Amino acid sequence: MKRIALILFLSIGFSWVAICIPSIFALGRLPPLSSPSGSLPLPLSGMALTGMRVYGSMGCVACHTQQIRQLSVTSADVARLWGHRGSLLRDTLSYPVYFPGSLRIGPDLSSYALRQQSPAAVHRLLYASRGGGMPPYPFLYKIQKIQGAPSARALDLSSRFRVPEGYEVIPTYAAECLAAYLLSLKPTGLPTSPGIHKMGNRDP
Numbered sequence: 001m002k003r004i005a006l007i008l009f010l011s012i013g014f015s016w017v018a019i020c021i022p023s024i025f026a027l028g029r030l031p032p033l034s035s036p037s038g039s040l041p042l043p044l045s046g047m048a049l050t051g052m053r054v055y056g057s058m059g060c061v062a063c064h065t066q067q068i069r070q071l072s073v074t075s076a077d078v079a080r081l082w083g084h085r086g087s088l089l090r091d092t093l094s095y096p097v098y099f100p101g102s103l104r105i106g107p108d109l110s111s112y113a114l115r116q117q118s119p120a121a122v123h124r125l126l127y128a129s130r131g132g133g134m135p136p137y138p139f140l141y142k143i144q145k146i147q148g149a150p151s152a153r154a155l156d157l158s159s160r161f162r163v164p165e166g167y168e169v170i171p172t173y174a175a176e177c178l179a180a181y182l183l184s185l186k187p188t189g190l191p192t193s194p195g196i197h198k199m200g201n202r203d204p
Contacts, residue, residue: 041094041188044181051181052097054174058137065101066110066185083111083187091187105133113186120156122179123171128161140175143167 044052055061068077070086077083087110092098116122129136141155146168154168163169171179 040090044094044096044184047177047180048184049096049181050174051177051179051184052095054178055181056097056099058178060109061099061101063103063105063134064099065104065108066098067100068108068110077108080107081115082108084114085187087187094184094188109182109185111186113183117183119179119183122182123155123175124157126175126178127155127169127171128157137175140172140178141169142172143169 067087068083068085071078073086078085091110123141125134126137127141128138143163144167146166150168151170153170155171157163157169
């Protein structure tokens with residue numbers, strides 16, 4: 001019985017080695033493939049990588065997709081200026097975890113960074129959502145007393161959401177990371193259509 005177990009273990013072990021080791025040497029050191037715009041997208045890193053985890057933990061994927069339907073299926077997504085072309089596999093290569101989603105209570109976010117480039121606007125949306133079904137996330141921010149000069153990171157809020165005089169609203173590290181992740185969401189590597197120039201600085 002022990003001999004059978006040993007043979008089975010060695011068979012599995014040798015099979016694993018035969019598959020993995022040659023693949024590492026054959027594929028692990030390949031240089032980036034060239035594309036019309038250069039190399040493939042760089043991996044997500046820094047605050048944006050942490051923001052990806054915040055996005056996942058907050059359940060944002062329950063209301064937002066990150067996939068533009070192909071024009072051969074429907075032109076509705078492009079007409080809404082959610083993107084300029086259908087999503088491709090290469091658009092996901094930067095992200096260790098990708099959130100394609102399946103329900104659109106809110107807009108698609110796969111090209112969010114093409115219609116919004118302002119971190120301040122992202123923070124205002126997260127802290128004080130203007131409705132449309134999206135809840136605010138004030139727990140991602142802290143209200144603190146102003147010490148000396150106001151912080152450069154303080155949110156510029158409308159009168160409806162303004163805090164008492166002498167206080168300010170500051171993003172937490174999680175909020176900063178989430179904003180960095182949202183502002184990283186854009187397709188890469190392929191030519192854009194003329195309509196893409198109409199997408200600048202739009203709220204979702």
